[in-house]
Every structure is written in C-alpha cells, then in structure tokens.
Amino acid sequence: MSDRVVIVGGGPGGYEAAHVAAQLGAEVTVVDTDGLGGSAVLTDCVPSKTLIATAELMTEMSEAAELGIGFRDLEGDPATSVSVDLARVNERVLALAADQSADIARRLERDGVRVVIGRGRLAAPDRVEVTLPDGGTETLEADVVLLATGAQPRVLPTAQPDGERILTWEQVYGMDEVPEHLVVVGSGVTGAEFASAYLALGIEVTLVSSRDRVLPGEDADAAEVLQQVATRRGMNVLSQSRMESVTREGDAVTVTLTDGRTVQGSHCILALGSVPNTDDLGLAEAGVQTDEGGFIRADRVSRTTARGVYAAGDCTGVLMLASVAAMQGRIAMWHALGDAVAPLDLKQVSANVFTSPEIATVGWSQQAVDEGGINAEVVTLPLSGNARAKMQGVRDGFVKLFCRPGTGIVVGGVVVGPRASELIHPVSIAVAESLTADQLAQAFTVYPSMSGSIAEAARRLHHV
Structure with missing residues (x-):
C-alpha cells in the first residue's frame, strides 16, 4: 500500500x-x-518581480542617452518623458x-x-x-x-491597510492610478524592492527606515551602493526614522514618526515584515x-x-x-x-534583492567575517573596471568573494549590479562544491562579460 x-x-x-x-x-x-x-x-x-521587470526597462530607457539613444514624438521633436500605465502593468x-x-x-x-x-x-x-x-x-x-x-x-493597530491608499505589498496590484507621492514604510528587502521599482517608474518615493541604512540585514557595502544610487536617482531616504502611525484623510496619507515628524503622500506601502x-x-x-x-x-x-x-x-x-x-x-x-x-x-542558499542595482549573496557574509564567525580572506572588485560594464554604461556595483586562508576554498560571495541574480550562480556552485578560488578563476569566461569580474576577483585570491 x-x-x-x-x-x-x-x-x-x-x-x-x-x-x-x-x-x-x-x-x-x-x-x-x-x-x-x-x-x-x-x-x-511572481507579481513583484514582474512589476520590477517593467521598472528595469524604465531604468534602461532613462539611461539610454548615455549610449547614444534618443526618443522622438510623432512630430519628430525630442520626447521629453517616458510614462507608465500602471493599470496595464x-x-x-x-x-x-x-x-x-x-x-x-x-x-x-x-x-x-x-x-x-x-x-x-x-x-x-x-x-x-x-x-x-x-x-x-x-x-x-x-x-x-x-x-x-x-x-x-504584518500590520500594526496604528497602521491599518485600507486596500486603496494604505497598502500591504499584497495589495499594490489593485492600484490603477500612478501615485503622486509614495511613502514606503520599512527598508528591509520588500520595502527596498518596492521603493526601487516605483522610483524607476517615475514616481516620487520616500523610504522610511528605522535603521541607519537600507537593507540592514544585507552586506553593508552592497546596501551603501544601493542607497547611494537610490538617492542619486531622487529617492528620499529617511534613516533612523521609526513609524508611529499611518492615517488617511481623503486622498492624503500621513505617516507620523515617533519623533513627531510627519510625511505626507498620496499612497503608502507597509513593509513591516511577516x-x-x-x-x-x-x-x-x-x-x-x-x-x-x-x-x-x-x-x-x-x-x-x-x-x-x-x-x-x-x-x-x-x-x-x-x-x-x-x-x-x-x-x-x-x-x-x-x-x-x-x-x-543555509550556507549554500543564494538570495537576491531585486532592487536597482540587484544585490545577490551566497554563503558566509562580511558581517560573519568581521565578527570572527569565520576566518576568511576577502577581495572586492568594482564593476566600473569591467569592459562589458563600461559598454553598457554600468558604473555602480562590485563583486566580492570570500575564501578560506590556506585551502583557498570559496565560502561566500556578493554581487552588486544588473542581473546579479544570474551572476551569483558560479559563486553558488563554488560554495556548494567547495571549489577553490583557483578553480573558479581557471574556468573560462566570455570576454567581454560581467562574469569576467568573478574570475578576476578569484584570481586576486591566488597565493603562490
């Protein structure tokens, strides 16, 4: 039986x-x-990453001028803006x-x-x-x-979603109008992803973070790059700002902070955990x-x-x-x-934050190394020196690898950049199979390619 x-x-x-x-x-x-x-x-x-796919295209279009691409309207005049139809999205x-x-x-x-x-x-x-x-x-x-x-x-008694203007991340897909000003409460993975996506869609975004930086649970160097990029693109990040309550009056939403400050927007997304x-x-x-x-x-x-x-x-x-x-x-x-x-x-789990740029991680972290949880050598290689990155106009991001001293076995890595979720895979294989940095370095990569930076970082971990 x-x-x-x-x-x-x-x-x-x-x-x-x-x-x-x-x-x-x-x-x-x-x-x-x-x-x-x-x-x-x-x-x-699935829904959030589909939304983010649209946001990625908007980001590429907004930065197309650097690659020599321009847009014109039907009369042949230069186009002045790109808009999103949120209902269709x-x-x-x-x-x-x-x-x-x-x-x-x-x-x-x-x-x-x-x-x-x-x-x-x-x-x-x-x-x-x-x-x-x-x-x-x-x-x-x-x-x-x-x-x-x-x-x-997770919701709080002082911040109750109404499904229209105060929303959980499960309710955002009911919006059929573009928010004038979106306030995202919570700077963990979910909050950072939605803030990044809606910013790319041309929406004014304020991110309320109770910590001193976005993504407090992620690699600190990676989080710093993301916050710098987001700020450069126009996001208002309120660090060390804890939400007290969220209320709505008509078409206005007010987020009150514990220090008495208030932030007004047209919509609010609550990203307070699960x-x-x-x-x-x-x-x-x-x-x-x-x-x-x-x-x-x-x-x-x-x-x-x-x-x-x-x-x-x-x-x-x-x-x-x-x-x-x-x-x-x-x-x-x-x-x-x-x-x-x-x-x-869990040390073989690869994870990705689908922000712009993306942040992918696997294995042991920088924090664990810094706190003595593991003895590891670390190499960080900026993507700005990568030939393919230069061709694509990519300036932000890096590859970071961790390996054990002596054996050279790769025990972790971080990739920050476009499609980091794809680039982390060779590092994940190295961690899962206990490959050495030399073995990772000696595998062929395409030239030019972003993955070439992973091999280059591995080469820098070589010991004679």
Whole structure:
C-alpha cells in the first residue's frame, strides 16, 4: 500500500513536495485555500518581480542617452518623458500570476496529485480535517503530513491597510492610478524592492527606515551602493526614522514618526515584515511546537516535534525565500519516504534583492567575517573596471568573494549590479562544491562579460 501524504498549503513548499512525493510513489493530496502557488505566485514573488521587470526597462530607457539613444514624438521633436500605465502593468502582473498558478495545477494533475480546496487543520498527527467552501468537512488520513501554510504581511493597530491608499505589498496590484507621492514604510528587502521599482517608474518615493541604512540585514557595502544610487536617482531616504502611525484623510496619507515628524503622500506601502499563518491549525493539540513568534519549529530535514508531521516554507521562519521553501518541502518528502536526503544547509542558499542595482549573496557574509564567525580572506572588485560594464554604461556595483586562508576554498560571495541574480550562480556552485578560488578563476569566461569580474576577483585570491 502506498504512503498517504497530505500537504496543507499549495505554495512552493507544498507543490514542490507534492511532485517529489508523487515521484516516490505516494498517494498525495494537497489542501489549498487561496490558490495554487500560494502568496509566492499570486501576491508576492511572481507579481513583484514582474512589476520590477517593467521598472528595469524604465531604468534602461532613462539611461539610454548615455549610449547614444534618443526618443522622438510623432512630430519628430525630442520626447521629453517616458510614462507608465500602471493599470496595464498591474493587469499584466496579475494575468501572469494566474497563468503561473494554472501551470502548477496542470503539473500536479499530470503527476496524479489530488487537490482539495478548503482550509486544513490537524485533527491529529495522522489526520487532517478540511473545512470545504460549502461549509462541509472532509477528513484525510495520512501517514505523512506536511504543513506549508506560509505567512502574511504584518500590520500594526496604528497602521491599518485600507486596500486603496494604505497598502500591504499584497495589495499594490489593485492600484490603477500612478501615485503622486509614495511613502514606503520599512527598508528591509520588500520595502527596498518596492521603493526601487516605483522610483524607476517615475514616481516620487520616500523610504522610511528605522535603521541607519537600507537593507540592514544585507552586506553593508552592497546596501551603501544601493542607497547611494537610490538617492542619486531622487529617492528620499529617511534613516533612523521609526513609524508611529499611518492615517488617511481623503486622498492624503500621513505617516507620523515617533519623533513627531510627519510625511505626507498620496499612497503608502507597509513593509513591516511577516507573520506566520499558523493560527487554528491544531498545532498544540497535535504536539507541534512553535516559537515565540508563532513559527513552526522544524529541523534541518523539516521534521516538527510531532512524529510524522513536517513543515516547510515561511510558516517555519527559516529564510523566507521561495527557493528555501521548495527545498524544505522536497527534503521533507525525501526523508519521510525513505529516499536519500541531505539536510538543509543555509550556507549554500543564494538570495537576491531585486532592487536597482540587484544585490545577490551566497554563503558566509562580511558581517560573519568581521565578527570572527569565520576566518576568511576577502577581495572586492568594482564593476566600473569591467569592459562589458563600461559598454553598457554600468558604473555602480562590485563583486566580492570570500575564501578560506590556506585551502583557498570559496565560502561566500556578493554581487552588486544588473542581473546579479544570474551572476551569483558560479559563486553558488563554488560554495556548494567547495571549489577553490583557483578553480573558479581557471574556468573560462566570455570576454567581454560581467562574469569576467568573478574570475578576476578569484584570481586576486591566488597565493603562490
């Protein structure tokens, strides 16, 4: 008899786990509430990066004059501005997200995975009770349960979104008019990405940061480059400014800071972090422990504290990335169903901040080196000296590599620049496979190419 696997949540952690479980011969049921793909596909990652793709094109157009390109109107006169139709942009964003969700549904159907629409909760470690849309219930017996319920935007009593002018990042795609002045509260990854994107779309943006710089959790050198670029392009960054409240009066939104200052805008995006979707899941009754923030405790093979119950994705609070959620889900199934499995290694996770310029990282960080967490040699190489960067008019950004002294093994890296999300891959391979800086340097790169700077940085780590 096949193992019965019940997965609560249809996001990356859930649907990727379903594919693995089906491949291993299990009888798989996915319980989904809000749409296959979860917030990553429908309201977060896919939509935001689609919006950012439009913003990237706007940035390239605004800087085209440096490459000798000009625009003219229908009468032949020089064009004076480039504008964005935000309603059309958002229409495309939502259509693409829906298409992606439909693709996931087709793939699950192809693999023989049953999808039940409803809200699932643990009735016991081996039983999931589903509340169906019509109010009825269905009980699913399981040999293995995976909880992949995700997270949602954090809001505060003093800053309540109205879905029109005070918005969470899940609500921005309902805007059909271009904001006159957008205030973004929160300078973490989400806040920085939206502030950067809307600035590129020609919108006045003020970023309210409670810390002394944007992206306090990222490489300090990278964050400094981003803040310099954003400021140069016209963003107003309010550092060390903590939000007290956000209120709306008519078409005006007022952000009040704890020191009494106020910032007025036409719209406000709240980027205050995330809270896990773990309420009313029957966790305590089933023996599944959570931490003080409500996140499910899961180990490196995705096991919870209840036998046979696993967890993956944002509901665990482990690096809130779609790629990590998907890997947690796969690992859970490999482990539960007896396949070969390697525990999750966060030092091999590559991540990217989709700002302009992008910031990509993998492995050990500069902060860990500075604080003595690891002994490593560091080389930083500005992109301004790269031939391809000069051709493309790229002045901002750098490549940074970390390697162990003695062995020369590459243990981390940072790339800041256009398409850094693509450029980080060779560094990710080096970290995952414990390659030396010499091995990374001696692999051929195309000339001219941005990736040539990665090889050059590796060459500078060579020791005779």
